[in-house]
Amino acid sequence: MKVLDHISLPILKLALPLILIQLCQASLGLINTLVAGKFNYQDLAAIGLGSSIWTPVFILFTGILYVLVPKTSMLQQNNEHSKIQYLFQQGKNISLLLSIFGFVIVHILAFLCPAIISDHYVAHITQNYLHCVAFAIPGLVYMTLYRFMSEGSSQLKPIMLTFIVLLLSDAILSYLLVNGIGNLPPLGGAGTGLANVFSAYIACFVMRYLVRKAVPAIKRDHHQVVSTSESLQILKQGLPIGVTLVLQILALSTLAFFASELGTRTIAAHQIVINIAMVIIMIPVAISSATTIRIATFSAQRNQKGKQLTGLTVAVITLCYGMFMALILILCGGQITALFSQDEQVIVLATGLIHYVAIFLIFDALQTVAAGVLRGLQQFMQPLAVILFCYWIIIIPLSYFMGVKGWLQITANVDIIWQILACGMCLAALAMIIQSYRKVQSSHLVSE
Incomplete structure (x- = not known):
């Protein structure tokens, strides 16, 4: 203890x-x-x-x-x-x-x-x-x-x-x-x-x-x-982090554009739940930054047990936070969305999407913190590869063809977009956690 x-x-x-x-x-x-x-x-x-x-x-x-x-x-x-x-x-x-x-x-x-x-x-x-x-x-x-x-x-x-x-x-x-x-x-x-x-x-x-x-x-x-060359080397190492963040933002903007093709009220409902999600994810982002600092500190100390326990601890904290916020969204979704609009149809649409947001946030929080572990180990390409694959190879194409064009669906609707987003984030979280676990273990071998 x-x-x-x-x-x-x-x-x-x-x-x-x-x-x-x-x-x-x-x-x-x-x-x-x-x-x-x-x-x-x-x-x-x-x-x-x-x-x-x-x-x-x-x-x-x-x-x-x-x-x-x-x-x-x-x-x-x-x-x-x-x-x-x-x-x-x-x-x-x-x-x-x-x-x-x-x-x-x-x-x-x-x-x-x-x-x-x-x-x-x-x-x-x-x-x-x-x-x-x-x-x-x-x-x-x-x-x-x-x-x-x-x-x-x-x-x-x-x-x-x-x-x-x-x-x-x-x-x-x-x-x-x-x-x-x-x-x-x-x-x-x-x-x-x-x-x-x-x-x-x-x-x-x-x-x-x-x-x-x-x-x-x-x-x-x-x-x-x-040295100019060493300064440029630092820039090259930081570039994958910047590109990763931009790809996530551009992906969410693209999904908002897809939602715009489904009607004005759908746009409003989609924007409401996106804004709610962005506020809630702030805490996992902060935990991820703290994790990066602690993992880097333990790496400098060659403290393998510290790195392992840090990874496990932040995963548990983040999972508890994600599940708690998911419960609040599910129980109070209607009241929360009503704060953003007086249009009953928009509130109904946004309240329906809240359930998918709850699932999305749990996995998005986990992948955010796992990325913090990798960055603490100075592994900057793995988060970029995972986000690029999950968002731009899976989520974006499937959201367009299934959510907007109605491919394999009875009718096109915004619910499909959020279902795909939740599933894609589940895959991203799993991939990021596996990568962070492997890198923590391999860093022990390198230090020896």
């Missing part, structure tokens, strides 16, 4: 702040949506479209930089501070490249808005919003760099404080810039983009100040020549 406490308590200690961080991060988009929606429904639509355009770009960058977490954790455990500083310099090189690329690509996407958005007024707002967001990208990228160096060192207080500052500054600035106050004219939806710029750099400097105090190893105390 003491051994399990020794394993579970550090995981929970890491996971709880990460849950707060994830919820703060998720709330940023919600704030922009609420403020723009109160101003005008067209501004709401524009910000929603703009967020869907630039968010995958930033998620790709976040995934690439996440490779710094397990590497920093291992170096921190071995007290190799000079290597941590060298790794940080490599991260700065990567961040510079990502900042330039992100700045350019978001501007290009902004110029494309009139061609891909049919409503000219909405396209104009979206374009202005994205042009503003492009200037926020460098600040967000460097903030993420400092975040992951701090996270890898198990210093989570700077991240929590920064995200609270980011959340408050974005909320206040969005309200002021969108609605106008004093001599400031109302900027509408585009004002949220400008608010993102100011709040991103405020958060970046706050994060830099706090992390440099919490992780003094990143301070440059002597000249080090950082």
Whole structure:
């Protein structure tokens, strides 16, 4: 029992702040949506479209930089501070490249808005919003760099404080810039983009100040020549993580597009359950991040038993959480979906889908945490391969032909899409768990 406490308590200690961080991060988009929606429904639509355009770009960058977490954790455990500083310099090189690329690509996407958005007024707002967001990208990228160096060192207080500052500054600035106050004219939806710029750099400097105090190893105390080829190697290692995250988001967006072919109310019901699922999965994402840190720490210690018990403990915790949330969704599905809509048909459709969401979430949570185990072992390709196969070879094609076209079905309906999604996630969870178990076992052989 003491051994399990020794394993579970550090995981929970890491996971709880990460849950707060994830919820703060998720709330940023919600704030922009609420403020723009109160101003005008067209501004709401524009910000929603703009967020869907630039968010995958930033998620790709976040995934690439996440490779710094397990590497920093291992170096921190071995007290190799000079290597941590060298790794940080490599991260700065990567961040510079990502900042330039992100700045350019978001501007290009902004110029494309009139061609891909049919409503000219909405396209104009979206374009202005994205042009503003492009200037926020460098600040967000460097903030993420400092975040992951701090996270890898198990210093989570700077991240929590920064995200609270980011959340408050974005909320206040969005309200002021969108609605106008004093001599400031109302900027509408585009004002949220400008608010993102100011709040991103405020958060970046706050994060830099706090992390440099919490992780003094990143301070440059002597000249080090950082190899460009080694920096690019770090980028290559992080790329599979970023691509994995983007593939998941694009897959869910594709499923939403499939649902749109089944009617307006079906779109609404599908979006309701997707939003519910995205909030619930935040906790397994935080547990997965904590797992990555703990597995990397035990790897540095060559502690095989610690890695095995960590994998088992997080699997049990995640399974219990998934089953608990599934029970709540099944028992209270009608009441939860009623919070999102007053249309009775939409509520009935969404309540029916909740049962599939309950099953989907259990397996999605398990595969998310198993991916955290693999990343802690610095195995980055396996999660990408599993997500690519399960989502894009199985779920997407079958959802289209069976859920939209009615292949082998009496009639096409959105229930089929969610049934296939639940089955596909079951397969993904099984494959990810098997891979993580094998890699933990093989890491023992390598260490010997």
